[in-house]
Amino acid sequence: MNIGIVGLGLIGGSLGLDLRSQGYQVLGVSRREDTCHMAIETGVVDDASSELKLLAVADVVFICTPIAAIAPTIKQLIPHLSPDAIITDVGSVKTPIVESVAPLWHNFVGGHPMSGTAESGLSAAQRNLFAGNPYVLTPIETTPLKAVEQVEQIARSLQAKIYHCRPLDHDRAVSLISHLPVMVSAGLIAACTSEGDPAVLELAQNLASSGFRDTSRVGGGNPELGVMMARYNRQELLRSLHRYRYQLDELIAQIEQEDWNALEQQLQNNREARSHFSSCKG
Numbered sequence: 001m002n003i004g005i006v007g008l009g010l011i012g013g014s015l016g017l018d019l020r021s022q023g024y025q026v027l028g029v030s031r032r033e034d035t036c037h038m039a040i041e042t043g044v045v046d047d048a049s050s051e052l053k054l055l056a057v058a059d060v061v062f063i064c065t066p067i068a069a070i071a072p073t074i075k076q077l078i079p080h081l082s083p084d085a086i087i088t089d090v091g092s093v094k095t096p097i098v099e100s101v102a103p104l105w106h107n108f109v110g111g112h113p114m115s116g117t118a119e120s121g122l123s124a125a126q127r128n129l130f131a132g133n134p135y136v137l138t139p140i141e142t143t144p145l146k147a148v149e150q151v152e153q154i155a156r157s158l159q160a161k162i163y164h165c166r167p168l169d170h171d172r173a174v175s176l177i178s179h180l181p182v183m184v185s186a187g188l189i190a191a192c193t194s195e196g197d198p199a200v201l202e203l204a205q206n207l208a209s210s211g212f213r214d215t216s217r218v219g220g221g222n223p224e225l226g227v228m229m230a231r232y233n234r235q236e237l238l239r240s241l242h243r244y245r246y247q248l249d250e251l252i253a254q255i256e257q258e259d260w261n262a263l264e265q266q267l268q269n270n271r272e273a274r275s276h277f278s279s280c281k282g
Contacts, residue, residue, distance in 0.1 A: 002060075008122050010124045012028070016045045067232050074104060113135045175240040186220075
């Protein structure tokens with residue numbers, strides 16, 4: 001089977017490494033010629049080009065571009081594809097992508113491998129990035145079952161955990177556990193750096209340890225990705241932010257009123273609730 005990858009960054013590059021190890025023939029497309037050369041030299045792909053026509057022989061194509069470029073890229077890709085080719089994407093927001101692409105290509109399967117690192121670019125690609133992590137597929141009523149099964153089979157070969165859901169349900173869920181943390185973390189960093197006393201700020205910077213490192217990591221990541229989350233999942237992210245603000249107001253009220261019993265109960269509830277999120281078990 002020939003698999004195409006458009007966008008040879010962290011996700012696209014890691015896909016290439018794993019899929020080639022599974023015996024697939026992998027063809028990559030990148031806007032930059034030097035990225036194409038690097039992808040071939042490092043074994044990420046069998047062949048690469050800056051031209052989408054390279055994917056004319058592809059059976060399945062993964063679109064690994066930034067969210068804003070997914071639909072435009074697919075429009076440019078369609079004239080080069082076989083009518084039976086399957087297209088899937090890796091975007092972290094699904095509703096706007098599925099709504100814009102499904103009418104263009106019947107064999108489109110929305111997807112989101114929930115894996116990544118703080119690094120970006122092809123040089124950050126790594127093997128087994130997807131192993132043990134969720135891989136969400138968001139087919140709709142018109143999505144051909146065979147196309148879904150084919151993408152699922154490939155995702156399973158990556159040793160990922162497969163989940164199926166509606167695009168909107170995906171977006172609501174990730175707004176809570178992925179997009180909201182980015183904004184909360186960004187607010188944390190901004191709150192700390194807004195300290196008006198330079199001596200206190202410097203001391204805080206010197207004392208910052210694992211707690212601050214862990215809670216600030218996603219807020220100090222790729223700004224473009226954060227904007228894309230907010231722009232393309234705006235309504236669901238706002239919904240989550242308002243919910244979070246309500247919870248903050250509750251905590252503020254408990255501290256202002258010195259209601260330590262209520263605060264302790266809330267923290268105890270949080271401790272118990274945290275274990276129900278898969279990444280926090282064990």
